[in-house]
Amino acid sequence: MTGRYVARRLLLFAPTLLSASILIFVLLRLVPGDIAEILVYQTGSESSAVQEKQIRQLRAELGLDRPVVVQYVAWLGAAFRADFGQSYSQKRPVIEILKERVPRSLELALLTILIAMLWAVPLGVVSAVRQNTWIDYVVRVLSISGLSLPIFFTGVLILYLLVRLFGWLPPLEFVSFTVSPWENLKQLIWPALAQAYYISAPITRLTRSQLLEVIRQDYVRTARAKGLGERAIVYRHALSNSLLPVVTFVGWWGGRLLGGIVIVEIIFSVPGMGSALASAVSQRDYPAVQAMVFVMALVFLTLNLLVDLLYAWLDPRIKYA
């Protein structure tokens, strides 16, 4: 791993994050309706003259009457001190929301990746080793269906089947892992399964195709010629080399998972960052949305950075041209 590559990769991190923050800030303000208008108009009980006065008051109170650039600079300055402002919709510091919700979503994301890896990689290996047999066909059908079914459908299907077949539903009350790991898993395993089914499909397919490519390499043929057993060839030599792109893919997906977690959190009633984000967006809670999307961007970029560094470490041929 060259020092130049690492330095360049690290240097790119800061401007990318800054660009993401500008994008978040601007895009959010392009969405029609601000919180003042929404709060006043959706109630629609007071007279029109009172409504106009209230909108002006609310905008001034929340600092929305200042130019967007001024708002952004103020926000960025405070964000450096981990002060993301006050949530409009919850009337409490956004940092409290992040501290409360981010660990839950990260736990769900980790559990999802763990489950996906546990079944997707072995299935990919079996599918490659038994290429064009009935096992391969079954695995490929499962993979394609995993990719085809949207997460909300799989989630609702899991809920429906649990109630229909067992008259049972995962706990509605969230219990953190530190309080009761078992209760925590009873709730989180189902959304994790719904997501894992979706992301395991590309992992299986990637593992399969990579392994098929590697087992045709010269060094594998040499290993066979030396009389090494098939199991040792696949697991000791071929698999470790074919998993490199899989590592990249999983890292990339890990970042994406935080963004895609909204739907499963709502379906399975998990009070994580996804459900908080959905609620904040619908109420145009700018400080909360900005902070949550910023955290998602930060996690995504950090994971990408780690994957790139890991990749360079695993494969010394990697470097910037």
Next chain:
Amino acid sequence: MRALLSICAVAIAAAVVLAAGGAAAQDKPRYGGVLNWFDYGDPGRLDVHAESPLVVQQATAGVYSGVIHYDPDDPSKIAPDLAERWTVSPDGKTYTFHLRKGVTWHDGQPFSAADVKASFDRILHPDFKSPKCGAALKPMVASVEVQDPHTVQFRLKFAAAPFLGNLASSWCRVAAKHVLEKYGDLNAPDAQIGTGPFRFKRYERGNLIEWERNKDYFVRGLPYLDGVRQYILVGGPTQLAAAKAGRVMLWDAWPPMKKTQADELARARTDVDIYQASINTIYLLYMNTQKPPFSNPDLRRAVSLALDRQELVAKALEGAGVPCALLDPKLVGDFALPLEEVQKLPGCRQPKDADLAEAKRLVEKHHPAGLEIEVAVRTVGNYVDRAQLVLAQLRRVGIRGTLKSYESAAGYAVFGKGEFTMIAAQDRSMDTPDPESLFSVVYSTNAGSNYGRWADPKVDDLAERALRESSRDKRKQLYWELQRHILASPTAAVPIAWVEGWFFVDKKVRGYKPALTTYDNNTFMKVWLAE
């Protein structure tokens, strides 16, 4: 034979007595147990004076008391709550409330008239945004004065007929003066200190709200429940799954179940009573009177004539609704124009041949080649499906609409600013069960939900006179005249129907009576769980 008949008679009587005894034992309230139900969203803020979403009301209802409230045994009546009784001055402008003695807040502080004054001074302050209680009381209440620690007086600007009904609303709760001084508002969970039947136990944001029994509740022997647990279940499939799995005992508020969901629940559970009820919400179609083409009254009339309300109720509301009515007799009794009369009016009458011909003639008169319009709709519930039906009905008279959908919150901002031509579907809940609510929020010129900016001096005049009329009969006549006038006018807000839906109560839940608005009677003070 006679002996046999006598034996049979005795046996039947014994069975009846035993059954009655059993029923009586079952009907005797039982202490204990926790009632589980759900909120459709996370309230976030908890200030009952300052907020308007139903979830805020649900989250805090049992924690607070009002000066008066809707009777939990008969929610159509007003009953004392923190006030033991009240008197009204002969001119109807001063209400004196005599408050209970010995009431304490959940933190042990004594309750007094100063708390009532502090709460209503806050709600009535001109710069305080109080979209429910404030919006209802500000137009009519001049001041609130403390007479002595247990007597408080509300002085009105005029003798307002709906005053007691508005004051009884669950949004007009009394908060502690010392809590308001300490926290500044009622948003924080720690600030949830009331005098109600339940104490606010915990709020796990996005997940759970829990109350526990207030052992010092001022009504002796109440509440029966040890607590109430409200799960925050945002998605429809999750709510239905929780109901089917028996995790919630009650579905009564918003959103109601659809017919298909109710049928699914009936197949999954036999221990529930499923019923159809009103949600005190009117389904409206708006046209913007401030810009073409609907600045032309002829075209507004054409749209009203073209709409087949009965078809919309049958298809879009699965038959659960009262079509055409401007006021729903089930909710406001005889203040509503008789449905037999409403159903004969142009626009509502069936068959629609004459109305469609007239609508077509009006459209052709102004737009011989037909009319192209943009139709706005918020993407919530089944609004888009309803909008498609509206477009199909309008096509019959030469109006071709293109749908423009808005995310829920963005839609409100667009509608509030009047940046639309037509809104195909918009439901509006009534804040109080008084008929005044509809006119002050939708049809008066300055009404907050008069999105179409329709101005009719006669409507304003009749609504104002009805508001100030103390004789019930005269008030009824004024509301009838007002309804007839609006139903015959090219209004901006066409009443399609009063919406109903399906709900359920677990058979174990006793003593629960749904109120006339979704906001009231959610305290569960008299609810108990059978074994």
